[in-house]
Amino acid sequence: MLDFVQQLVSGVALGCVYGLIALGFVLVYKATEVVNFAQGDLMMLGGFFAFTFIGMMGLNYWVGFAGAVAAMALFGMLAERVVVRPILGYPQFSIIMATIGLGYFLRSIAGMIWGTDDLKIETPFSQGVLRIGSLVLAYDKLSVIAATMILCTLLYLFFNKTTLGTAMRASSENMLAAYYMGIPVKRVVSVVWAISAAVATCAGVLLAPITFIHSNVGLVLGLKAFPAAVLGGFGSIPGAVVGGVLIGVIESMAGFYLAEGWKDVAPYVVLLAVLLLKPEGLFGLHVRKKV
Amino acid sequence: MRFLFKTDYEDDIRLFPHSGYVVSYGILLALLLIAPYVLSSYLMSQLVFVCIYATVGVGLMILTGFTGQASLGHAAFLAIGAYTAAYLQKYNVPFPVYFVAAGVLTGCIGALVGFPALRLQGIYLVIATISFAFIVEEILARWESVTNGNEGMRVKTLSLLGVTVPRDSPTFYFLCLAVLVLTIVGTLNLLRSPTGRAFVAIRDSETAARSMGINVALYKVKSFAISAAITGFAGVLFAHKLSFISPEMFTLQLSIEFIIVILIGGIFSLHGAVLGAIFIVMIDPFLTYLKDDMPGIIAGIAATFWAGPATAAEIQSKVAAFASLNGLKGAIYGIIIVLFVLFEPLGLYGRWLKIKLFFQLFPLYKRATFKRQKIYVKSERNR
Numbered sequence: 001m002l003d004f005v006q007q008l009v010s011g012v013a014l015g016c017v018y019g020l021i022a023l024g025f026v027l028v029y030k031a032t033e034v035v036n037f038a039q040g041d042l043m044m045l046g047g048f049f050a051f052t053f054i055g056m057m058g059l060n061y062w063v064g065f066a067g068a069v070a071a072m073a074l075f076g077m078l079a080e081r082v083v084v085r086p087i088l089g090y091p092q093f094s095i096i097m098a099t100i101g102l103g104y105f106l107r108s109i110a111g112m113i114w115g116t117d118d119l120k121i122e123t124p125f126s127q128g129v130l131r132i133g134s135l136v137l138a139y140d141k142l143s144v145i146a147a148t149m150i151l152c153t154l155l156y157l158f159f160n161k162t163t164l165g166t167a168m169r170a171s172s173e174n175m176l177a178a179y180y181m182g183i184p185v186k187r188v189v190s191v192v193w194a195i196s197a198a199v200a201t202c203a204g205v206l207l208a209p210i211t212f213i214h215s216n217v218g219l220v221l222g223l224k225a226f227p228a229a230v231l232g233g234f235g236s237i238p239g240a241v242v243g244g245v246l247i248g249v250i251e252s253m254a255g256f257y258l259a260e261g262w263k264d265v266a267p268y269v270v271l272l273a274v275l276l277l278k279p280e281g282l283f284g285l286h287v288r289k290k291v
Numbered sequence: 292m293r294f295l296f297k298t299d300y301e302d303d304i305r306l307f308p309h310s311g312y313v314v315s316y317g318i319l320l321a322l323l324l325i326a327p328y329v330l331s332s333y334l335m336s337q338l339v340f341v342c343i344y345a346t347v348g349v350g351l352m353i354l355t356g357f358t359g360q361a362s363l364g365h366a367a368f369l370a371i372g373a374y375t376a377a378y379l380q381k382y383n384v385p386f387p388v389y390f391v392a393a394g395v396l397t398g399c400i401g402a403l404v405g406f407p408a409l410r411l412q413g414i415y416l417v418i419a420t421i422s423f424a425f426i427v428e429e430i431l432a433r434w435e436s437v438t439n440g441n442e443g444m445r446v447k448t449l450s451l452l453g454v455t456v457p458r459d460s461p462t463f464y465f466l467c468l469a470v471l472v473l474t475i476v477g478t479l480n481l482l483r484s485p486t487g488r489a490f491v492a493i494r495d496s497e498t499a500a501r502s503m504g505i506n507v508a509l510y511k512v513k514s515f516a517i518s519a520a521i522t523g524f525a526g527v528l529f530a531h532k533l534s535f536i537s538p539e540m541f542t543l544q545l546s547i548e549f550i551i552v553i554l555i556g557g558i559f560s561l562h563g564a565v566l567g568a569i570f571i572v573m574i575d576p577f578l579t580y581l582k583d584d585m586p587g588i589i590a591g592i593a594a595t596f597w598a599g600p601a602t603a604a605e606i607q608s609k610v611a612a613f614a615s616l617n618g619l620k621g622a623i624y625g626i627i628i629v630l631f632v633l634f635e636p637l638g639l640y641g642r643w644l645k646i647k648l649f650f651q652l653f654p655l656y657k658r659a660t661f662k663r664q665k666i667y668v669k670s671e672r673n674r
Contacts, residue, residue: 035414086633092413097554098632105625108618226418265429268422275419276407
């Protein structure tokens with residue numbers, strides 16, 4: 001039983017990271033119908049920025065965190081301006097390929113700048129553990145869970161209560177109609193990319209104590225975040241987090257209870273099963289087809 | 292320029308629209324046939340890889356280019372073909388038998404993948420095929436009694452009708468070339484047939500295709516099966532060329548390379564598959580060439596124009612240091628993909644068409660001929 005709870009908590013913590021990356025996918029998808037295959041790499045880059053600020057320049061953890069988030073938000077805007085904006089409104093395949101190319105580029109550049117060693121950030125949560133009876137919970141895992149909950153609430157409020165959030169949802173429904181209604185669609189898209197890069201950075205920094213930062217971490221985790229986003233239904237913010245947590249729990253349970261090898265495959269098996277039974281995901285909208 | 296007047300349907304579906312095509316493809320084929328006696332063994336080896344990649348490219352083109360079903364799982368089909376060959380070879384099955392068996396098996400698995408894919412669109416399909424590829428990769432690593440696990444399998448030298456065909460012999464090259472040419476001709480015929488036209492109809496509009504009486508589900512599964520089978524055939528050749536296969540060769544990276552083949556070649560044409568294969572195979576030697584020779588060339592240019600020998604040497608060492616950076620290849624890949632998507636979505640073949648049209652219409656060429664239309668999709672979610 002204790003093992004089970006222990007596995008559950010670490011699964012949830014890992015799942016929250018998947019959920020945060022998936023949130024990035026969902027934000028961009030919700031607003032622009034673009035699936036950003038470079039999301040994991042944005043996360044990786046955010047981690048490296050934080051490492052530069054905290055580990056190399058010796059800034060305070062929180063200042064470095066904020067600096068990395070701000071820098072990545074700017075970088076997200078830049079990436080949107082250079083790579084995505086020229087092909088906005090073209091078929092999805094082009095955009096998927098462009099973001100795959102962007103991901104390749106970021107991975108290689110990060111490898112060139114920061115080298116290929118595993119890096120580590122010292123965080124205020126690295127050391128402590130919380131003991132409840134004989135249950136041991138590491139603070140860094142709890143911090144991931146807490147941060148995910150805070151971020152989700154903020155984003156949910158942002159999308160549903162603010163004018164900008166409404167504009168984003170409108171431009172995702174129908175870009176042309178949004179133009180006609182006076183929504184500055186291009187600027188909206190820029191802001192979406194900035195937010196999604198910022199969220200990815202949060203994931204990268206929170207993850208840093210759990211898995212190390214290296215140039216391929218984005219690829220590995222980004223590919224795990226896809227099942228999370230699909231499981232929750234692409235385009236649903238609560239869905240992304242629930243999907244992420246489910247994937248995290250499934251992965252850690254499969255690693256603990258099933259034979260070796262299942263750990264890596266289980267999320268994808270579950271994903272295929274979900275796609276077969278309920279292609280729109282758990283929280284996805286089911287929209288009727290129109291001719 | 293030559294005007295083609297088409298007066299009946301036969302003119303429209305002819306393999307070679309006019310004699311110019313016959314001559315140029317004939318010359319190309321002749322050049323390819325004498326290549327092994329002219330080119331170095333290294334280049335021949337690259338040419339074999341071009342044939343294999345182009346075969347996969349044609350297979351993927353049927354699925355992605357003509358049926359509009361994106362797939363990032365083709366490395367798995369290649370792996371299934373390669374492993375079938377390696378496994379059957381252990382029991383002394385002759386080449387023609389396991390060649391066909393690999394294609395048939397991969398085609399069946401492709402059809403099985405096609406069934407779940409029926410309900411999926413766009414991004415969901417991409418993710419489903421990625422998942423399929425991961426699962427296959429893991430199975431290959433774990434099913435040790437058949438695949439020998441992570442240690443990989445040795446592939447014996449190909450023997451065809453009692454004659455051994457080493458992997459770097461001209462005969463092996465001719466075999467790969469023959470497979471490629473047959474695949475291309477077969478695909479051309481397929482595309483002229485009702486099946487091919489159904490594929491294109493499904494790509495352009497599923498709803499319209501359905502209302503024309505096309506059984507969309509059936510043709511999507513067919514497209515998956517055909518594409519997978521072609522990839523399986525290529526897998527057999529791939530296994531023989533490498534003479535050793537292991538699960539970590541068939542990763543997502545390879546699937547992305549296949550997508551790059553059709554993207555950079557030109558997504559709606561068979562020429563594109565071949566051009567893309569040439570591109571992807573030749574980029575490695577090209578980068579090596581740049582790494583070895585570019586510093587010297589740049590230093591030479593600098594020395595002739597403005598710099599003294601000391602600065603030239605400094606430039607040379609700096610360029611050399613830059614060229615031997617670790618991730619340079621990945622970065623160049625990334626930039627090339629992005630640039631092609633942004634500026635040349637029709638790929639290399641599209642560029643060729645533009646050049647051809649420019650000379651055909653010389654003073655009257657309009658740049659807007661190939662301009663893309665923004666569609667501002669209503670939302671692919673609602674389709």
